[in-house]
Amino acid sequence: MLWLVSSWPGRLLRAQVEPGGSGAMRWADSLFAAGDRPAARDAYQALLAAEPGNSHATFRLAQLTDDPATALRLYAAYVRLEPTDPWGYMAAGAAAARLGRYGDALRWYDGAAARAGGAGGAAQDVALGRGRVLERAGRTERAITIYRTWVASHPGDAEAWRDLGRQQLKAGRPGAAERSLTRSLALESNTEARTWLNRARALQAPAVQPTVGGSRDTDGNTVSSLGVRTDVAVADGARLGLAARHSSVADGQDLGAADALTVVGAWRARANVRLDWALGLGRTNSSALGGTGRWTGYPVGSMRLQVRAPSPDAGPQLDLRAQREALTLSPTLMANGVMRSEVSAQLSVPAGPIVLRGMGRVGAMTATPVGTVGTGAGMGPGLGGRGVGGAQPAAAPNWRVLISGAVAVPLGTAVEISGDVQRLTYSDSSSVGYFAPRLAELVEAGSYLYLTPLPPWEVELDVGAGAQREADHGAPLGVWRRALRLYAYSALELVPGSDLTLEIESYDAPLATAAATTSASWRWTSARLGLRWALH
Numbered sequence: 001m002l003w004l005v006s007s008w009p010g011r012l013l014r015a016q017v018e019p020g021g022s023g024a025m026r027w028a029d030s031l032f033a034a035g036d037r038p039a040a041r042d043a044y045q046a047l048l049a050a051e052p053g054n055s056h057a058t059f060r061l062a063q064l065t066d067d068p069a070t071a072l073r074l075y076a077a078y079v080r081l082e083p084t085d086p087w088g089y090m091a092a093g094a095a096a097a098r099l100g101r102y103g104d105a106l107r108w109y110d111g112a113a114a115r116a117g118g119a120g121g122a123a124q125d126v127a128l129g130r131g132r133v134l135e136r137a138g139r140t141e142r143a144i145t146i147y148r149t150w151v152a153s154h155p156g157d158a159e160a161w162r163d164l165g166r167q168q169l170k171a172g173r174p175g176a177a178e179r180s181l182t183r184s185l186a187l188e189s190n191t192e193a194r195t196w197l198n199r200a201r202a203l204q205a206p207a208v209q210p211t212v213g214g215s216r217d218t219d220g221n222t223v224s225s226l227g228v229r230t231d232v233a234v235a236d237g238a239r240l241g242l243a244a245r246h247s248s249v250a251d252g253q254d255l256g257a258a259d260a261l262t263v264v265g266a267w268r269a270r271a272n273v274r275l276d277w278a279l280g281l282g283r284t285n286s287s288a289l290g291g292t293g294r295w296t297g298y299p300v301g302s303m304r305l306q307v308r309a310p311s312p313d314a315g316p317q318l319d320l321r322a323q324r325e326a327l328t329l330s331p332t333l334m335a336n337g338v339m340r341s342e343v344s345a346q347l348s349v350p351a352g353p354i355v356l357r358g359m360g361r362v363g364a365m366t367a368t369p370v371g372t373v374g375t376g377a378g379m380g381p382g383l384g385g386r387g388v389g390g391a392q393p394a395a396a397p398n399w400r401v402l403i404s405g406a407v408a409v410p411l412g413t414a415v416e417i418s419g420d421v422q423r424l425t426y427s428d429s430s431s432v433g434y435f436a437p438r439l440a441e442l443v444e445a446g447s448y449l450y451l452t453p454l455p456p457w458e459v460e461l462d463v464g465a466g467a468q469r470e471a472d473h474g475a476p477l478g479v480w481r482r483a484l485r486l487y488a489y490s491a492l493e494l495v496p497g498s499d500l501t502l503e504i505e506s507y508d509a510p511l512a513t514a515a516a517t518t519s520a521s522w523r524w525t526s527a528r529l530g531l532r533w534a535l536h
Helices: 022-034 037-050 055-064 068-081 086-098 102-116 122-136 140-153 158-170 174-187 191-204 331-335
Strands: 002-008 011-017 207-217 222-235 238-250 255-270 273-286 296-308 317-326 339-351 354-366 398-410 415-426 439-454 457-471 481-495 498-508 524-534
Touching (some): 022 037, 037 055, 068 086, 086 122, 102 122, 140 158, 158 174, 174 191, 238 273, 238 331, 255 296
Antiparallel strands (some): 002 011, 207 222, 207 524, 238 255, 255 273, 317 339, 339 354, 354 398, 415 439, 439 457, 498 524
16 A cells, blocks of 8 residues: 655645555646645656556656756656657657757657647647747747748637747848737737737837947047937838938047948848948048148948858857948047958857857058157057157058957856957058057957846846957067956837947957057947837
């Protein structure tokens, strides 16, 4: 005889049953139905101890287990006991997905599909379950295909239309998402679907984004800027607009100003492919170096292509960038007409529990000086300043090459720690206001953190600390010195499609940023506040 002892609110109950008998099963099931998880777990464990092949107790115990690995083991045991039950395969697939084993999860769902047929709700559970595994794996396009195939033959399934709309929204296709979510809500009222529909409509509306920002460095240069961007949807997943920016620069002696007007665009070709670009004209003037205050015009532009390989497990990511811009960090740089044209590529490749990253950047620094500059105090020969000296000819670009490698360790989906090594070279020294060492090296430990303090509020933090050393042209490498950096980004959704953003950057490591610095000890801090408002 088996004495089964279980807790119940405020008192102890005892039931005498035969091993594996129906009384024990009814008692365990009543505890499960009442929501007494600890007692139900004990009851099913006692049943399995008496009858190891009891499939019902095995399944229930898996449901009551908090550890996904243990749950997967129990669901796999249930499948061996009940090989024709598609729900056992689906439960095992869901447990594998919680463990991040997406390939295994999809294989379990394949097994469920082979046994589901058209009976009951199994076929729907297989289709939607497989789609949700693909969602968790980041395979948005494949999830969309699964949902589309299902609703094509089951147009009355509100849940499937809702899942399809959510993924189309994630893929950057708000027009398609609006149609799917409208169909879902016509079939069944749902608060979440209504929220997603409002967001889809907002993301299709024209938007305006004013920004205000500023920066300051240890050379005494201060920059303040005002900007505005407006864009409209020209196709599902594509936007086109205009951006204008005005900056004022001062260093305590001289003043400078810069304007830029660009045509801007963004295109989500697929969920894992995004292209952003800008093309336009800029102009600067400066009172430094005897400047006359005349405006100097030039073409500017930028491009960024991000591609992430879809995979049941984490895949490689490629980030390509190109940029041509004027350096407007100081009146001296502006008076010398310093321009930077640069291309870069970064590749991230998962390798088991770590991620390997490599990056290369090649750029040309050019100048069209209006006067001459020379040696500045504490900056070394030819590194910029206000004295008398030779100017760098516009026809002689100074080539800048940066290569880096990093090893990152993801700690869940929101935290990452990394180690990074960078090497920077310039082909020539500079006498037009920016720091151009022959060689500079940086070793750094970094940490990335993604937070959601509240559902509509997202925060990103990227910090680094390490050491750097430099060598002037014709000189050996110097000593190692500290290198620090901070990047923080905050986005607060006010209403669907409208966000308040704050971006802060700070560097005590000129090699850790793309900004042109004036000395090895240069420090810089900037902040930008923006408001994107959907006009709908």
